[in-house]
Every structure is written in C-alpha cells, then in structure tokens.
C-alpha cells in the first residue's frame with residue numbers, strides 16, 4: 001500500500017463514501033430525504049455545529065432549542081441544501097462518550113469511529129491492566145480496538161510486548177512501531193483507508209500527538225496546525241475553532257477532540273465479556289451457575305489456572321474489573337438501547 005502524501009494541506013473528500021458514508025446510513029433514509037445533503041459533524045461548540053461534506057465545511061443553521069450537546073464529532077446529519085438548516089441526525093454505528101454522574105447527561109466525545117488506536121509504549125508505561133480497561137471501553141463503544149506499541153526503537157524485547165498484548169483479547173490486532181518515522185503511517189494504513197475513521201487514546205507521553213501528526217501528514221514544524229484554526233462562520237466573521245475531523249494521508253479520517261485525548265480509562269466498562277472471552281467460555285463448565293471463580297468447588301476457571309492454561313494475574317484483573325463494574329453500574333439506556341456501565345475513574 002502506498003501512502004498518498006499529497007493530502008497536505010487538507011483536501012475535501014472526493015465523495016460521501018470517502019467521508020465514511022455506508023449502507024448503514026443509507027438504509028436510514030426515508031424516500032423524501034433523498035434530496036437532503038449528507039454531512040458529517042466536524043466540530044461541536046456550545047451554540048454551534050460545523051459539518052463537512054465533499055463541498056466543504058459549513059456552519060449549520062439550527063432550529064431554536066437544538067441542544068448541540070446531543071451531537072458528537074463524526075455524526076452523520078441530513079442538511080437542507082438551500083438553507084444549511086440541520087434536518088436530523090442519523091443513528092450512530094459507534095459512540096465514544098463519558099458518562100455523566102447523577103443527573104448529568106453523558107458527554108459525547110466521538111461518533112462513528114471505526115477503529116480506536118490504543119497507544120502505549122514499549123517501556124515502563126506498558127500495563128496489561130490499563131490496556132484491558134481501554135479494550136473494555138472500545139468494545140463497549142462498538143469500535144474495533146487496535147493496540148499500537150510505540151517506542152519500538154527503545155526496546156530489545158518488542159516480541160515480548162507484542163506477545164503479552166496479543167494475549168489480552170481474542171483476535172486483537174497489535175502493531176509495533178516507531179511513531180517518529182514516516183513508516184508509522186504505512187503501518188497504520190490498513191485502518192486508515194478511504195472512508196475509514198480512527199481515533200487515538202492512551203496515557204500522556206506515549207506518542208499520540210506524534211502519531212496524529214504523522215497520520216494527518218503534518219511535519220513537526222507544522223504540528224501547531226493541529227491547534228485552533230480561524231474559520232469564517234455563516235456571517236463571514238472569523239472565529240477560532242479547533243478542527244476535530246482531519247483527513248489522513250491515506251484517505252481516511254482521524255478524530256481529535258480534547259475529550260478524546262483525556263478519555264479516562266474506566267469511564268465505561270461493558271465489553272468485559274468480549275475482553276475476557278476465555279473466562280466467559282469456561283464459566284458454563286463450573287459446577288455452580290453463578291460461580292464467582294473465587295472459592296467454589298468444581299470451578300473450571302480456577303482449574304484452568306491450576307493447569308497453567310489461564311494466567312492467574314489475568315483472572316485477578318478480571319475479578320477486579322467485574323467487581324467495580326457491579327458496584328458502580330449506573331442503570332441507563334445507551335444510544336443503541338445498550339446498557340451503559342460506569343466504573344470509577346481509577347488511576348486518573
């Protein structure tokens with residue numbers, strides 16, 4: 001695969017499909033909605049929304065009482081071509097959000113992200129427990145997690161980090177790279193092709209900004225271009241706004257919002273069953289249906305630990321996360337009718 005480096009400065013997408021439009025959204029259209037523009041939310045502000053289409057970025061006109069907090073960067077919306085009035089938002093394929101406590105509504109971070117790059121380094125920062133929390137978050141949001149192990153140039157044991165990471169979830173994609181080299185964009189290209197949307201999460205200092213600049217085709221000298229840009233609003237005035245939906249050098253999109261960067265590990269944690277599938281699979285073989293795999297006789301999970309086929313540290317981490325999950329479940333209904341499960345913001 002060859003990276004198209006000509007995307008800098010940012011080109012508008014060639015088509016809606018190149019912007020991420022797919023049958024999932026097409027199927028939601030009523031016959032009389034065919035003439036409406038399909039646009040993707042690029043920025044969300046307190047009182048205004050901007051959206052992107054192959055013809056450029058516009059500030060949407062909103063009917064009185066529209067709550068911008070109900071929109072996320074990456075959302076698909078239908079827009080009146082004559083007036084730029086926002087008609088309606090389409091259902092999301094995936095949603096990353098920070099649950100609000102008590103009466104507070106959840107804060108929407110990014111929608112329709114296909115792949116969540118979970119970034120960590122091949123050094124002391126590496127932590128299976130932290131990665132598992134991010135994996136639970138990605139699973140819950142409906143995005144495909146890919147673990148990106150950076151600073152491969154600083155370790156002699158890249159294989160070891162790779163092996164430990166692959167053991168964390170069945171079928172998990174893991175890549176190793178030096179984020180500072182241009183080849184990093186090629187390594188990530190399989191997830192960043194035309195119409196694909198990605199986002200980056202991870203602790204401070206693991207290389208997210210470096211990777212973002214590589215993906216968006218920005219050299220270190222132009223890195224400040226990731227900050228606020230001046231943009232003409234509907235009345236022609238210039239306002240400062242942080243662009244949040246950026247073209248990648250391989251034809252995809254990378255979402256970068258402040259909320260994305262600080263997405264706390266442990267804000268969300270369903271997706272645990274997908275993460276700990278090997279334990280879920282063993283559980284029906286336990287003598288008791290409600291076995292907690294702690295001290296019950298006839299426990300197939302503990303038998304697997306004794307037989308050496310299941311790591312006891314892994315079982316400990318499963319227990320800890322599941323317990324937190326039970327103690328902190330906020331019973332609410334998610335956007336797709338899914339239960340949203342809240343965990344305390346441990347380790348923040």
Ligand SMILES: Nc1nc2c(ncn2[C@@H]2O[C@H](COP(=O)(O)OP(=O)(O)OP(=O)(O)O)[C@@H](O)[C@H]2O)c(=O)[nH]1
Pocket residue numbers: 150151152153154177178179180202203204205206207208209210211261
């Ligand atoms: N040697 C090496 N250095 C790297 C690599 N990735 C990042 N760095 C360096 O690590 C430091 C931190 O990288 P950033 O990209 O700023 O990390 P970040 O995750 O964006 O950090 P925050 O902005 O604090 O969240 C910088 O000095 C990078 O140049 C890598 O793969 N190899």
Ligand SMILES: [Zn+2]
Pocket residue numbers: 283286291292293294296298299300301302
């Ligand atoms: Zn058991």
